[in-house]
Amino acid sequence: MANIALVTGASSGIGREFVRQLAKRPEVEEIWALARNEEKLAMLVDENPEKPIRTFSVDVSDNAQVAAFFETVEAEAPTILWMANNAGWGKFCRCDELSPEESLSMIATNAGGVVNMAVRALPYMKAGSKLINTGSASAFQPLPYVGLYGATKAFVRSYSRAMNKEVKRQGITVTCMCPYWVGTNFFDAVHEHPGNAVVTKYEVMYKPEDVVRRAIRDAGRGKDMSVYGAVNRFQHVAAKLLPQRLVMWIFLKKQGLK
Numbered sequence: 001m002a003n004i005a006l007v008t009g010a011s012s013g014i015g016r017e018f019v020r021q022l023a024k025r026p027e028v029e030e031i032w033a034l035a036r037n038e039e040k041l042a043m044l045v046d047e048n049p050e051k052p053i054r055t056f057s058v059d060v061s062d063n064a065q066v067a068a069f070f071e072t073v074e075a076e077a078p079t080i081l082w083m084a085n086n087a088g089w090g091k092f093c094r095c096d097e098l099s100p101e102e103s104l105s106m107i108a109t110n111a112g113g114v115v116n117m118a119v120r121a122l123p124y125m126k127a128g129s130k131l132i133n134t135g136s137a138s139a140f141q142p143l144p145y146v147g148l149y150g151a152t153k154a155f156v157r158s159y160s161r162a163m164n165k166e167v168k169r170q171g172i173t174v175t176c177m178c179p180y181w182v183g184t185n186f187f188d189a190v191h192e193h194p195g196n197a198v199v200t201k202y203e204v205m206y207k208p209e210d211v212v213r214r215a216i217r218d219a220g221r222g223k224d225m226s227v228y229g230a231v232n233r234f235q236h237v238a239a240k241l242l243p244q245r246l247v248m249w250i251f252l253k254k255q256g257l258k
């Protein structure tokens with residue numbers, strides 16, 4: 001019964017960095033890394049010689065695949081000390097440029113996948129276990145042309161903070177990390193509807209290693225939110241103080257959109 005760190009969205013960007021940093025922690029004996037792309041997952045093994053890395057090709061938006069993965073978890077009964085519930089994607093465009101199928105798939109990954117993985121993982125956590133759900137700064141307010149993505153992340157933020165209170169008695173903490181823009185492959189897909197490229201101005205692009213280091217530190221301190229970066233913290237506060245209509249207006253102005 002190994003003490004493990006479980007990371008979803010592990011094949012790239014923020015998740016890959018979670019694997020790298022969690023593999024260095026002495027209490028973690030194995031990393032279990034999930035994503036869809038097996039070739040990219042396989043690279044994690046060479047990249048992280050410190051600890052055994054087990055890779056699982058799982059689409060977190062597919063309940064049957066998630067359930068099958070948890071049959072392995074049940075058979076081996078590891079203790080999940082750390083979990084980065086991080087798989088997700090977004091597209092930036094008008095709501096009707098996303099097909100209903102794409103829209104539902106985004107919700108199924110970013111919201112449904114987070115819930116499914118979290119609820120199924122909880123029985124394998126113990127006092128001191130840390131669950132980090134990946135939200136986003138887009139959760140702080142509605143953002144036109146990032147609307148559906150931001151709504152899924154607002155769901156994750158709200159769900160995570162409530163969940164943190166619910167599992168407190170078990171000594172488990174839930175932290176919603178809310179990154180601002182981070183330099184990853186995330187941006188390869190956001191403009192798949194290039195006829196109408198919107199939201200193209202990114203005033204700051206943080207590094208995955210800094211965002212993840214902060215999230216692990218905040219989770220270690222039992223915080224229910226992790227907001228890395230001065231610009232991000234400013235936006236977090238501004239979104240609380242200003243009317244949301246004004247925040248949306250400023251965002252559209254910055255992006256040169258109406």
Ligand SMILES: NC(=O)c1ccc[n+]([C@@H]2O[C@H](COP(=O)([O-])OP(=O)(O)OC[C@H]3O[C@@H](n4cnc5c(N)ncnc54)[C@H](OP(=O)(O)O)[C@@H]3O)[C@@H](O)[C@H]2O)c1
Pocket residue numbers: 008009010011012013014015034035036037038040058059060061086087088089090109134135136137178179180181182183184185186187
């Ligand atoms: N980059 C940013 O600016 C930013 C800002 C705020 C929040 N975030 C959030 O951070 C998380 C990680 O994103 P990233 O920036 O690291 O982007 P990324 O480099 O594109 O990584 C996304 C990861 O999620 C996995 N994934 C996507 N859909 C999946 C599915 N249905 N099932 C299983 N795995 C899936 C991908 O692997 P496969 O394709 O192999 O499955 C990949 O490992 C996401 O939740 C994203 O919304 C990113």
